Amino acid sequence: MVNAKPASYKDNLYLAVNGEWQETAKIPADKPRTGGFMDLDEGVEKTLMNEFHEFANDESKVDDKLLLQAVRLYRLANNVEHLNKFHQQPILKDIQRITDLKDLNDLSEHLADLSADNFPLPIDVSIDADMKDTSTNVVYIEGASLILPDKSYYDDDNESGKTLLKKFSEGSVKLLSMIGYDLDKAKAIVEKALAFDKLLVPIVKSQEEWADYTKVYNPMEFSEYITKSKSLDLQKEVVDLINDTPDKVIIEEPRYLDNLGKIANDANFDDMKAWMLVTYLTDNASNLDEEFRQTIGEYSLALSGAEELQNRTKYAYHKASRIFDQVVGTYYGKKYFGEDAKEDVRKMVKKMISIYEQRITDNTWLGEDTKKKAIVKLEKIKIKVGYPDKIDDLYSKYEVEETASLYDNVINFHRIKRQDELDSYHRPVNRGKWLMPGHMVNACYDPSRNDITFPAAILQAPFYSLKQSSSQNYGGIGAVIAHEISHAFDNNGAQFDEFGNMNNWWTDEDYAKFKDLTQKMIKEFDGIPYAGGKVNGKLVVSENVADVGGLRCALEAAKTEDDVNLKEFFINWARVWRLKATQEFNELLLKTDVHSPGPLRANVMAQNMDEFYPEFQVTEKDGMWLEPEKRVNIW
Structure with a gap:
């Protein structure tokens, strides 16, 4: 708490300058914080939202064809009645791709096409500049991400982590029931997903480790990398994705790769499949309709401490301005x-x-x-x-189809972006x-x-x-x-x-x-x-x-x-x-x-x-x- 008497510059510069503000400042209900950077952010948000609203009502005011696409995406994302007609339907075909996976061999066979379509995987590929030769793009190998933001949330004495996992579980069960699973089946799937998530905790990097940026650079001969899993065809995944055979790859998390066999094996396949299903659904729920957004939003609110989600119009603006x-x-x-x-x-x-x-x-x-x-x-x-x-040039490939669902539009844009990243393997680094x-x-x-x-x-x-x-x-x-x-x-x-x-x-x-x-x-x-x-x-x-x-x-x-x-x-x-x-x-x-x-x-x-x-x-x-x-x- 700040004292009623203003702090002096001699004792606390921050409070002397900001103490009165700190006492009276209100955190907006749909945000977790307020202050210097955030105040400007809100100003930008307000200005651009007003313009997007105006443009959506009168396209003739937009004289830029790329901006027009952004406005159309905003209008689509804000069209609640239109999106309600689709409800869960758009995501079912992609959920099916996960549920159809029969075993580890089947997953291995489909690693590349699942990766190209942005599905969560136990091992994945990204393309970026070679940190030792930044004129050239190379293949980086990435591990899976945890459900919670950092492994410290999983510590036995971390009560927040337990609360958040419970909130995540409840939301995931509800989402699964909304796409057609009965309650018992939904609970069983979420339990398996959390079991797989728990396996990841000891082997992924902590945020402290990620902060040591240069430690992501661990070059490995491709011929050695492809021997790192007995169950997954790592060679096929990389070659199919970049349409080439690299001499080397860069391993971002050596500990993860060393332990890949412990998580990607036949015994864990069902848990891994459940994790893929739950992660994909929770990542994409807000792209369906308002009911889905509100459901996954409960977890976001628990994580950030904000009182309420952004209203639909604000969400639509942020969706369009991010893409x-x-x-x-x-x-x-x-x-x-x-x-x-x-x-x-x-x-x-x-x-x-x-x-x-x-x-x-x-x-x-x-x-x-x-x-x-x-x-x-x-x-x-x-x-x-x-x-x-x-x-x-990437943005000129984005075309909004307003008669389709928001989900199908967003997934399409993500695929175009992902393909552009994969194609960049064959291009020099874009320094601009x-x-x-x-x-x-x-x-x-x-x-x-x-x-x-x-x-x-x-x-x-x-x-x-x-x-x-x-x-x-x-x-x-x-x-x-x-x-x-x-x-x-x-x-x-x-x-x-x-x-x-x-x-x-x-x-x-x-x-x-x-x-x-x-x-x-x-x-x-x-x-x-x-x-x-x-x-x-x-x-x-x-x-x-x-x-x-x-x-x-x-x-x-x-x-x-x-x-x-x-x-x-x-x-x-x-x-x-x-x-x-x-x-x-x-x-x-x-x-x-x-x-x-x-x-x-x-x-x-x-x-x-x-x-x-x-x-x-x-x-x-x-x-x-x-x-x-x-x-x-x-x-």
């Missing part, structure tokens, strides 16, 4: 952001890169050779601002690809392309505004820009060179110093109590390295301006991290999110900056005091 994400994002960016703003932000990014270059040049713990290579990497970073210049659409309130760095993306939607107040002072803008978007640049030099990004290839460009001595510093960062956050749980320092280390580097660099940039005001800088930094979330969602974030909770990002990163202390007259007696030797600064 046509680049189309909608480009429309939003052009209308609400434009070329002038794009150029202005590009200049800011270039300024931050030059400040970063100076920081590396002046760095006291790096040797000259490593400095030179770091600067080369910095200068090669590709900047993507606002929205792409060209929309991917955008990882985020223009209407997303976020930003990212891609180590394999050495590029940074700033979608149009994040480039507004409190992050960025011409009405804000330069110091406020640097404490907002400046720190975000520098945060993404810092990802090039976090514990994951530091292992990739200027071309995005995984390649050690460090001297041994420098890398050892860097690892010591990242270890200090892990220690600084590990075990901090938050929302009834504790922060996992290893899970959040890469984002914290980017935060501290980003804030330091933004601070240096702010100091170059004539109107510098560091108070405003730190206050806006704390403002963008305001967050109020449900207990369930906080638990989910602590277990699965690679970012530290917003309030901690605001406070701890400010504590790491020496300039913070004189600016707010913070001394040893104050809550925000952190001994100089404990302050972590890397870049």
Whole structure:
């Protein structure tokens, strides 16, 4: 609870800035959180939903044929009466494909066509850039996913996990009964599905393990890979999917592959088949009609802690804007952001890169050779601002059939997308690809392309505004820009060179110093109590390295301006991290999110900056005091 008396900047920067807001802020009933990023998200949602509604009523207002398809999908997804006529019918043919599987040999025979059609499988294939040669696409081998978000939910003492599995079971039984199973049969199927899910728990990666990004790169000769299962024809699956025989594949989860025989065998076949059936049904239920969406929605609400599902119209908008994400994002960016703003932000990014270059040049713990290579990497970073210049050809293949069911349309789009991914094995890597659409309130760095993306939607107040002072803008978007640049030099990004290839460009001595510093960062956050749980320092280390580097660099940039005001800088930094979330969602974030909770990002990163202390007259007696030797600064 927040005290009635406002917190002082000296004791708690986050609460001094956001305490009053925290007291009165209401989490929207259909969302699990509210705050800085989410407020902007809601603004974008409201703006685009109004336009989609207008366009759906009058197509002549849409002058873009791709956007028109998105509007038609929105209209179809919102047409409750039309979808009710189909009810469970559209999914039955695909459920039949699973129920028709007679045994493991039969599954083995159909692995490729089931994979091409996005069915859940015990072992699957994806195509992406080779992390050691990012000009070429290669085959990655993936394991199955758990029902719950992380294996820690399955710990014996995790009450939330037990509650969620119960909720999932109840919803799955109801869904099975809605597609024609009697209650006893439905319960038996769900029990078997959960038994298979339980087998996966010890062998899949935890979110902490996934956070160590480079560990997904485990090349294996194809001739060796195909011997890894006695029961499944791994060779046929890969060859049929990519229409080629690769020399090697990349194993994302070696432990999983080593244990594949323990889960994919004759004794477990019925459980695996039940797991495939339940997973496919729960993944696709919301694409049927409103009754199905409400039924699976009960589990989503239990997981997030939100009070109610999005209304149907909002759901329809999000469905359309996700499937046509680049189309909608480009429309939003052009209308609400434009070329002038794009150029202005590009200049800011270039300024931050030059400040970063100076920081590396002046760095006291790096040797000259490593400095030179770091600067080369910095200068090669590709900047993507606002929205792409060209929309991917993929979207022109999406045609909405409004007389058909929503399910059939969505499944068709997913198949087209999946086929495009599989076909990319024979194409060079698309370096121009955008990882985020223009209407997303976020930003990212891609180590394999050495590029940074700033979608149009994040480039507004409190992050960025011409009405804000330069110091406020640097404490907002400046720190975000520098945060993404810092990802090039976090514990994951530091292992990739200027071309995005995984390649050690460090001297041994420098890398050892860097690892010591990242270890200090892990220690600084590990075990901090938050929302009834504790922060996992290893899970959040890469984002914290980017935060501290980003804030330091933004601070240096702010100091170059004539109107510098560091108070405003730190206050806006704390403002963008305001967050109020449900207990369930906080638990989910602590277990699965690679970012530290917003309030901690605001406070701890400010504590790491020496300039913070004189600016707010913070001394040893104050809550925000952190001994100089404990302050972590890397870049």
